[in-house]
Amino acid sequence: MNLTLYVWRQKGPKEMGKLEQYEAKNVSPDQSFLEMLDEVNEELIKTGKDPIAFDHDCREGICGMCSQVINGRPHGGQDRTTVCQLHMRTFKDGDSIYIEPWRAKAFPIVKDLVVDRSALDKIQNSGGYTSCHTGGVPDANSILVSKVAAEYAMDAAECIGCGACVAGCPNSCAMLFTGNKVAQLAALPQGLAEARARVKAMTEAAKECGFGNCSNHYECQASCPKGIDVKFIAKLNREYIKSLLP
Amino acid sequence: MILDGKCPTGPIEKSWDKHRFEMKLVNPANKRKYKILMVGTGLAGGAGAASLGELGYNVHAFCYQDSARRAHSIAAQGGINAAKNYPNDGDSIYRLFYDTIKGGDFRAREADVWRLSQVSNNIIDQCVAQGVPFARDYAGYLDNRSFGGAQVSRTFFARGQTGQQLLLGAYSALCRQVKAGTVTMHPRTEMLDLVVVDGVARGITVRNLTTGQIESHWGDAVVLATGGYVNVFYLSTNAMGCSVTAAWKAAKKGAYMANPCYTQIHPTCIPQHGEHQSKLTLMSESLRNDGRCWVPKKKEDCEKPASAIPEEDRDYYLERKYPSFGNLAPRDIASRAAKEQCDDNRGVGPGKRGVYLDFADSINRLGQSTIAARYGNLFEMYEKITDENGYKQPMRIYPAPHYAMGGLWVDYNCMSNVPGLFVLGEANFSVHGANRLGASALMQGLADGYFVIPYTIANYLVTVKPGQVKDDHPEFKKSVDDVNGQINKLLSINGKKTVSEMHRALGKIMWENVGMARSKQSLNQALKEIPALREEFWKNVKVTGTAGEFNQQVENAGRVADFLEFAEMLTRDALHREESCGGHFRVEHQYEDGEAKRDDENFCYVGAWEFKGVDKEPELHKEPLKFENIHLAVRSYK
Numbered sequence: 001m002n003l004t005l006y007v008w009r010q011k012g013p014k015e016m017g018k019l020e021q022y023e024a025k026n027v028s029p030d031q032s033f034l035e036m037l038d039e040v041n042e043e044l045i046k047t048g049k050d051p052i053a054f055d056h057d058c059r060e061g062i063c064g065m066c067s068q069v070i071n072g073r074p075h076g077g078q079d080r081t082t083v084c085q086l087h088m089r090t091f092k093d094g095d096s097i098y099i100e101p102w103r104a105k106a107f108p109i110v111k112d113l114v115v116d117r118s119a120l121d122k123i124q125n126s127g128g129y130t131s132c133h134t135g136g137v138p139d140a141n142s143i144l145v146s147k148v149a150a151e152y153a154m155d156a157a158e159c160i161g162c163g164a165c166v167a168g169c170p171n172s173c174a175m176l177f178t179g180n181k182v183a184q185l186a187a188l189p190q191g192l193a194e195a196r197a198r199v200k201a202m203t204e205a206a207k208e209c210g211f212g213n214c215s216n217h218y219e220c221q222a223s224c225p226k227g228i229d230v231k232f233i234a235k236l237n238r239e240y241i242k243s244l245l246p
Numbered sequence: 247m248i249l250d251g252k253c254p255t256g257p258i259e260k261s262w263d264k265h266r267f268e269m270k271l272v273n274p275a276n277k278r279k280y281k282i283l284m285v286g287t288g289l290a291g292g293a294g295a296a297s298l299g300e301l302g303y304n305v306h307a308f309c310y311q312d313s314a315r316r317a318h319s320i321a322a323q324g325g326i327n328a329a330k331n332y333p334n335d336g337d338s339i340y341r342l343f344y345d346t347i348k349g350g351d352f353r354a355r356e357a358d359v360w361r362l363s364q365v366s367n368n369i370i371d372q373c374v375a376q377g378v379p380f381a382r383d384y385a386g387y388l389d390n391r392s393f394g395g396a397q398v399s400r401t402f403f404a405r406g407q408t409g410q411q412l413l414l415g416a417y418s419a420l421c422r423q424v425k426a427g428t429v430t431m432h433p434r435t436e437m438l439d440l441v442v443v444d445g446v447a448r449g450i451t452v453r454n455l456t457t458g459q460i461e462s463h464w465g466d467a468v469v470l471a472t473g474g475y476v477n478v479f480y481l482s483t484n485a486m487g488c489s490v491t492a493a494w495k496a497a498k499k500g501a502y503m504a505n506p507c508y509t510q511i512h513p514t515c516i517p518q519h520g521e522h523q524s525k526l527t528l529m530s531e532s533l534r535n536d537g538r539c540w541v542p543k544k545k546e547d548c549e550k551p552a553s554a555i556p557e558e559d560r561d562y563y564l565e566r567k568y569p570s571f572g573n574l575a576p577r578d579i580a581s582r583a584a585k586e587q588c589d590d591n592r593g594v595g596p597g598k599r600g601v602y603l604d605f606a607d608s609i610n611r612l613g614q615s616t617i618a619a620r621y622g623n624l625f626e627m628y629e630k631i632t633d634e635n636g637y638k639q640p641m642r643i644y645p646a647p648h649y650a651m652g653g654l655w656v657d658y659n660c661m662s663n664v665p666g667l668f669v670l671g672e673a674n675f676s677v678h679g680a681n682r683l684g685a686s687a688l689m690q691g692l693a694d695g696y697f698v699i700p701y702t703i704a705n706y707l708v709t710v711k712p713g714q715v716k717d718d719h720p721e722f723k724k725s726v727d728d729v730n731g732q733i734n735k736l737l738s739i740n741g742k743k744t745v746s747e748m749h750r751a752l753g754k755i756m757w758e759n760v761g762m763a764r765s766k767q768s769l770n771q772a773l774k775e776i777p778a779l780r781e782e783f784w785k786n787v788k789v790t791g792t793a794g795e796f797n798q799q800v801e802n803a804g805r806v807a808d809f810l811e812f813a814e815m816l817t818r819d820a821l822h823r824e825e826s827c828g829g830h831f832r833v834e835h836q837y838e839d840g841e842a843k844r845d846d847e848n849f850c851y852v853g854a855w856e857f858k859g860v861d862k863e864p865e866l867h868k869e870p871l872k873f874e875n876i877h878l879a880v881r882s883y884k
Contacts, residue, residue, distance in 0.1 A: 012795075012796075028522060030520055031520070031522055031523075032524075035522050035523065035524050038522075038746070042744050042746060042747075044790075045744045045788060046742075046744065046788070048788075048790065049790070050790055050791055051790065051798070051799065053796060053798055055312065056486060057311060057485040057486055057487050058316075058318060058320065058321050058485040058486075059485070059486060059524060059525045059527075060321055060525075060527050060528075060627070061627065061630075062320050062321050062407070062410055063316040063318070063320050063321065063485060064313075064316060065311060065312065065316050080626070081630060085627070085630050085631070087630065089633060110456055110796055111796040114796065116312070116456075117313065118312070118313070121313050121314075121315075121421070121424075121431070124315075124417070124418065124421045125421045125422075125424045125425045126425065127425075128418055128421055129376070129377075129418035130376055130377050130418070131422060132372070132419075134293075134296070134300055134372060134419070134696050134697075134700065135368065135372070135696070135697070137371045137372055137374070137375035138375070139371055140330070140370045140371045140373075140374040140380075141330075141387050141388055143374060143375075144385070144386035144387065145382055145386050146382075147382050147383065147384050147386065150379050150380070150381070150382040150386075151379075153377070153379040154379040154404060154405060154411075157379050157411060157414065158407065158410075160410070161316075184377060184379065185377050188377050188379070190375055190376070190377045191377050
């Protein structure tokens with residue numbers, strides 16, 4: 001099939017960007033979206049033009065590196081799918097496809113479709129851990145965790161840190177991302193001791209990074225390539241309120 | 247030269263404890279004076295940087311990804327082994343040790359493997375304390391599953407995302423140290439040279455991938471945890487950015503590369519579907535717990551849908567050939583068996599390069615919901631890629647390059663032959679011998695990072711004065727000039743072929759001649775084609791843009807240039823090793839039934855290669871392997 005692409009091109013963080021038009025020819029339905037872009041880039045390189053810069057690495061939907069808004073939807077809007085796992089069979093011959101970077105104040109553009117997501121690391125650094133020392137821990141089976149709690153923690157821990165939740169939210173809110181870690185560790189006995197300090201530090205860090213607040217649009221859940229539930233934002237709120245009580 | 251791994255002597259059970267006591271310590275007050283450079287933030291690098299930071303060292307950690315959390319350890323699915331014996335099924339440290347030595351086809355060091363088995367239990371404790379949500383039973387205890395190459399259930403797992411959860415655990419420990427100020431992170435930074443002063447590793451030269459700036463960092467020790475090199479085959483299960491570059495730059499500065507021909511081809515990957523493909527996708531081998539591998543008995547059945555082939559016309563070849571291990575035969579054996587069936591024209595799917603992995607029996611026995619709970623994400627992934635429903639029709643799988651057992655040579659302390667240069671995880675060669683068992687890579691990465699390097703690095707650091715050589719030394723400037731020189735050269739060629747085309751051409755040479763079955767003839771063929779391709783690369787590659795900017799073409803060109811040099815060393819190693827063992831299969835050396843034929847008399851050693859210059863033959867150094875606890879025996883899974 002043949003497609004027309006409109007791709008956001010921007011030389012650097014301070015330059016002006018704009019959508020440019022490209023043709024993608026003879027695209028196979030079995031190709032992934034990124035393999036389609038690879039071929040467009042090969043053509044650009046051969047004609048001496050600057051290829052489209054985009055982040056990608058594992059190409060199996062787990063590293064969280066790929067980050068593109070396709071036709072207005074982070075990761076293209078297919079249920080539980082990252083850009084790298086999106087396949088061309090979901091498009092039709094003659095389609096026009098608009099490709100843009102994550103857009104959020106906290107994610108400045110590096111080049112074209114590549115953004116700087118170090119703000120997410122800053123949230124993690126502020127308290128997204130248990131303070132256990134290497135080696136100084138008890139036997140694994142001395143800490144019993146109910147299956148329900150373990151599964152709940154795992155549901156939250158599936159987050160790949162791609163930032164689609166922020167890109168999809170009209171407020172550029174990172175509460176689903178933050179809530180995932182807060183909820184995972186608050187559900188487990190190992191994380192309880194620091195739960196209060198953790199939720200305070202992480203929400204404070206998110207605010208400092210320039211992320212907005214939740215106003216219940218649920219776009220984060222719809223954008224999340226792992227389908228993570230907004231219930232973890234509710235959990236974040238509960239944990240936050242708990243931390244204010246004596 | 248005969249190399250010495252400096253392994254502790256005496257009873258193996260006491261070897262690590264004794265060695266830990268004998269090693270020297272750095273005074274707590276002095277630790278912060280030592281600067282350690284950690285390259286790579288996967289399981290080994292992330293865990294190592296966090297643990298060294300916690301001890302009080304001044305750690306700088308580097309990764310090419312935009313965050314430490316994205317290293318390719320994250321993609322490991324199935325699980326992590328430990329000798330906990332929680333299921334009471336007869337496991338022990340000794341059994342894990344035995345299985346790993348045997349699984350590696352008797353080409354690993356006993357002492358290193360013992361240590362790995364011993365600390366495996368500490369790893370699980372550590373991860374649980376970090377909040378890693380391992381699978382649990384209804385009583386709240388940790389759950390286990392079985393895995394290839396073992397007859398006990400010793401694998402801990404977190405759904406099909408064990409690597410992700412373990413890496414996020416290590417990453418969280420790293421975050422804690424970043425906040426504490428002991429670790430400084432340098433994301434989007436790629437190591438492009440090792441700085442060696444008077445034979446000692448003193449620093450690295452890196453490219454800031456955002457700005458294109460080349461800069462140097464000095465350190466009292468350099469630790470490489472930079473993963474494996476199977477992207478030398480172009481199509482592999484590795485991430486697109488995985489490369490040999492950091493290890494190869496170290497090799498060019500004098501570090502020996504050990505057993506590079508030991509590459510693992512993983513049996514359960516989704517078959518290739520076209521020429522434009524950029525990578526292959528792995529599905530956890532835990533699928534083989536409940537899936538049965540088969541191909542049609544008759545060639546003429548291969549075109550038919552699987553459901554049209556009656557039970558009696560199916561060849562469950564792994565169960566037939568290896569009745570005691572069946573579908574859980576080790577990876578090298580399962581991969582070769584799949585290739586054999588396809589070579590016999592009984593493969594299925596496009597190009598007939600595929601075998602069935604069938605869950606029908608398990609679904610009938612356990613119900614679809616149980617299978618979905620165990621492997622749901624894998625079935626989902628399979629359907630996204632192939633547009634086929636694995637619950638309704640058998641999956642199709644085919645082997646793909648996955649892991650490098652070979653890597654930089656290190657002694658028992660994980661230090662290379664270059665003093666001050668340490669190598670951890672997949673980047674070193676030490677514990678997997680000629681074949682790695684499933685769920686052991688995560689174990690090794692975390693063992694090296696949490697429980698080995700924090701002890702062994704001190705033993706080296708006490709011998710050097712902190713900050714003895716800094717980046718004002720002329721070697722640092724020379725290194726920066728060399729790196730700039732190579733980048734400018736790549737940009738100036740302005741030829742006709744893209745970097746990807748060159749990489750694909752190299753991959754084709756390697757897969758066809760140095761892949762799952764190697765012969766003297768195919769290896770010699772590769773040794774003719776690789777230098778020719780390398781020459782063409784340096785005359786005809788086209789790299790666009792400039793050096794001083796975010797430029798993914800410059801990044802890739804450098805990585806492919808290194809693969810083009812390294813590929814030759816890998817091939818030479820395969821040619822010199824006139825035996826078959828583990829992942830290295832020479833068609834000249836097999837038993838009548840097609841099993842690998844080892845030659846312990848002549849090849850029971852680690853082959854460590856010293857780089858002597860591009861277009862020059864490397865020099866072979868040997869480290870003899872001694873088996874004092876486990877007797878050398880023919881590896882049988884029948």
